[in-house]
Amino acid sequence: MPSLTATFYPHDYSFEIESETELTSFFRLRDRARVIVRRDLDLPMRVQYYFTWGDPSGAYRYLLLKKPGWENPMGLVFRNRGSSSEAASGSICDWCHAYGSSNQIGLLTAMVSAKRTVGMMLCLDLSCGDKIENNPSSSNKDPETRILQVCEKMGRFFDETIRPN
Secondary structure (H helix, E strand, C coil): CCCCCCCCCCCCCCEEECCHHHHHHCECHHHHCCCCCCCCCCCCEEECCEEEEECCCCCEEEEEECCCCCCCCEEEEEEEEECCCCCCCEEECCCCCCEEECCCEEEEEEEEECCEEEEEEEECCCCHHHHHHHCCCCCCCCHHHHHHHHHHHHHHHHHHHHCCC
C-alpha cells in the first residue's frame, strides 16, 4: 500500500493521540459510553488526516477528526444502518464518491440529540482516504487534494450538523 507524503499544507488536519483516556475525551459526552477502543491500538500515535475504527460487532464506526481552527480533535460515533434493501445494490459515498455494493456503502447515522438522528450514505468502514490513495481516479486532482476535500466534508458535517447541538 503506498503511503501518503508527510508534507503538511495550510489545511493541516494532523493531530496526536497520547492515551486511551485522551482519545475517549475527544468524543461528546453522549457518545463516550459507546466508544470501544481497539485493543491493538498503539499509543501515542500521530494521525495525518483522520482516524477511524469499528467496534467488534460492526454496529458502530468511530471517527476522529481535527479540522484546522479547532482546538482539539472531535470524535463521532456512527451507527451502521447498512443498506435499506435486502437485494445487493450499488451506492455512492457522499464524502469520497466511491461506488460500492450495499456491503461497502450504506447508511451511517449519528445522534445529534436525544430526539434527532442524521444519516448519510458513506463507506461503511469510513475508509475514504484509503480508497482515494489506492484507486487512482480519472480526475485531474492528486490524491492528497482529494483526501483534503473529504476531510473538509467531514469537518462541515461536524460544524453544520453536530456541533450546533
